[in-house]
Amino acid sequence: MFGRKKQTPLMQQPEGQESDLQPRLAPKSPSEAIKPMAAPPPPPQLRRRRGGMMSTFSGLLTLLIALAGAAIFGISILEKEVSAPGPLQADKVVVIPRNTGTNEIAGLLKQEGVIEQPLLFEVFALLNRQRGQLKAGEFLFKAKASLEDTIDTLVQGKAILHSVTVPEGLTSDQIVARLYDNDILSGDVIETPREGSLLPDTYKFERGMTRQQLITSMQTAQRQAITQIWQRRSTDLPIKTPQELLILASIVEKETGRADERTRVAGVFINRLNKRMKLQSDPTIVYGLVGGKGTLGRGITKNEIETATPYNTYAIEGLPPSAIANPGRAALEAVANPSRTKDLYFVADGSGGHTFAETYDQHQRNVARWRQIEKTRATTDGAVDRAEPDDDVKSGMTGSPAPAPAQDQAPAVLKPGARPRAFDASEGTNKDPLKNKSFDLNSQKSVPNLRQP
Structure with missing residues (x-):
């Protein structure tokens, strides 16, 4: 009993489980004993289900790539088509x-x-x-x-531009009539613009532009021109407002069509204003008689010179109440900076220009030469150019203390069949704004030479 160990019973394994301590089966043969044991099979991989978002994104990406490729291909085809020559055979x-x-x-x-x-x-x-x-x-x-x-x-709006030329010296009524002659412009003019408020020039416009729109553009251009010129005027002028500048420029415009003498003609009127002399400009008489409707179609009579109207500068002192035409930029510049001379008179010289004089005696001699030119021309033409004034009228032109400076046009009643003289230097010539509708004011090469008919 003593000295003998008590045997401990083996722990029992649960039923259905193999113990790790269970002895392995002995090999059946020596060859099997030296063979390596087979590796256990890998554990099975669990297949995860793909999420819905990733699948959708992948599909969209594939679709976008396909669409981009198709778009690039389509654009290349489109570019080829749109750059190919069109079917139009002529412009x-x-x-x-x-x-x-x-x-x-x-x-x-x-x-x-x-x-x-x-x-x-x-x-x-x-x-x-x-x-x-x-x-x-x-x-x-x-x-x-x-x-x-x-x-x-x-x-880009590369529309065709048309043009209309408005020469210097036309009245507002005449400009409106010219716009109505243009069949590319459309619409009506609301009212005739104030005299002198339109800037003569060549205006470009597209089809469909109305006449009133063009009138508005001309008014804006004139206001801008007057403002600019007024700012750089001479400081010793007897004119005190831009409106007075405009009025005198319109008279200068009607007195001469020569660019080389505008400043000198303006200087004559400036000198007269400084000396408180009457301007005695024939175009102002005509405007007082017919307004902006046109010309007399005849010479000015003695009675018309002596009849006082607000525009008759033979009767009134200083400037008329308004412009008598629409002056161009050159006439405005001439009045703002006139020639520094002592001239008080000028008379037509027979070539479309004028001869100037400082004294009345010089002016008389110039008038006599002009009378001789008229007589010679009438003889050469084989017709009476205009009626010879009687002694009273002649003395009124050349013998009075204040002779007419503006081309010295005689107040005469025309004989039957006589041809009326022009009331300004350009009327009746190739540069008469009422006759010439083709030249371009912006191109000096296309402006016809001024010459007496």
């Missing part, structure tokens, strides 16, 4: 009305033979919206113009 003018939609423009261009594919035109116009909207107007499309060229023309 053509097409008018695009206002408030016309893109599809209507496409149809109109197709009808006019400018493009072949209206749908392609609309697509390309849509792709170029960032460059601007298609504009209305009158456009010139070149022969073989591509669709891209056509779009550029409409987007």
Whole structure:
């Protein structure tokens, strides 16, 4: 009993489990004993289910790549199509009305033979919206113009520009009449502008511009010109306001059509104003008789010179109440900075210009030479140019203390069949603004030479 260890029973394993201590089976043969044991199989991998967001993103990315490729291919094809020469065989003018939609423009261009594919035109116009909207107007499309060229023309607004020339010296009524003669302008003039408020010039405009819009542009240009010229005028002038500058410039404009003598004619009137002499300008008498409607069509009579009107500068002192025409920039500049002379008189010299004099005696001699030129011309032409004034009228022109300076036009009643003389230096000549409707005031090369008819 003593000295003998008590045997401890083995722990029992739960049923169905193998113990790690369970002895391995002995190999059946020596060959099996030296063979390595087979590795246990890897544990099975659990397959995870792909999330819905990742799947959607992957699909969208694939779709976008496919669409981008298709877009690049389509754009390359589109660029080739829109840059190809168009069907137009010769240059053509097409008018695009206002408030016309893109599809209507496409149809109109197709009808006019400018493009072949209206749908392609609309697509390309849509792709170029960032460059601007298609504009209305009158456009010139070149022969073989591509669709891209056509779009550029409409987007950039390269409309055809027309022009109307308004010569210096026209009255506002005459300018309005000239605008109504232009059939490209549209609409009516609300009212005849104030005399002298329009700047003579050559104005560019697109088809569809109204006459009133052009009148407004001319008024704005005249205001700007007067403001600029007034600021750089001579400081010792006897005129005190821009309106007085405008009035005197209109008289200078009607007295001479020669650019080289405007400042000298202006100097005569400035000298007379300084000496408180009457201006005695014939064009002011005419304007007082007919307003801005036109000319007398005859010489000025003695009675008309002696009849006082607000515009008769033989009867009133100083300036008339308003301009008698619309002067140009050159006439305004001439009055603002006249020639520094002592001239008080001038008379026509027979060549479209004038001869100037400081004294009355000099002026008388100049008038006598002019009378001889008139008689010689009448004999050469084989007709009486104008009636010879009687002694009373003649003495009124050349013998009075204040003779007429402005071309010294005799107040005469015309004989039957006699041709009336012009009342200013340009009337009846090639530069008469009532006759000449073609020359461009901005281009000296196209202005005809002033010469006596």
